[in-house]
Amino acid sequence: MMIDTHCHLDLVAKKKNLHQVLKEAKRAEVRAMIVPGINVNNWPEIEQLAHEHSDVYFALGFHPLFIEENCKQGAEQLLERIPLALASKKCVAIGECGLDFYFGREQESQQKMLLAEQVRIANQFQLPVILHCRKAHQDMISLLKQHRPLYGGVIHGFSGSYQQAMDYVMLGLKIGIGGVITYERARKTRTTIAALPLESLVLETDAPDMPLSGYQGQINEPKMVNMVLSSLIVLRNENEQTVTSQLWKNSKSTFNFCDIN
Ligand SMILES: [Zn+2]
Structure with a gap:
């Protein structure tokens, strides 16, 4: 039995028959799927998905590449939305939030501010965080040391060094393992993952992206x-x-799933 802790089912649904995707996930013994928030625009859609399907859960947040023009306003929208989302019992985290300097650092200060805000909100509502990080591990680790997520979470789609992974583990976070480990050439990440404490790992697909080795060019899915x-x-x-x-x-313990066995 497995949990896909990170899959964008709202995006998968635009490319594939979602009914079939969920059926196959069930057949593959995927018992729960968590769909992260990207920004206010996808929140209603993922809440609806979770409402319609018992094995679908969601997180609310702002992806660092889709931050609102005004970060303050973003945080306010999140604060406003959360009580209602929590009432549905399907909102299990804040995210995906984080830092992404893949395209440069022009938005560094906005990204950092919005990440710190989201960690603060997660702490306020006693929720874990789903963290996204590209080309920014050192910045992310120092920011999280200052703004500590008190209820854990996951650094999703991890690829990096053992030291970076252990820095996250020491911050109480889990390491999200996805399709990257299926590639022989991802030697550094594979060696890191092999050496980390088993208690620190969770699984994910990041569907529809991140196809596994041998499936390049195909639409990834939770199964x-x-x-x-x-x-x-x-x-x-x-x-x-x-x-x-x-x-x-x-x-299960990271996202406080008590209703699934
Ligand atoms: Zn994602």
């Missing part, structure tokens, strides 16, 4: 999380049952 798990088992050279049940526990 593939079982192949990420298979890769992880091979990589860690540990008992299949041990890895599967520990990862199940990790994701």
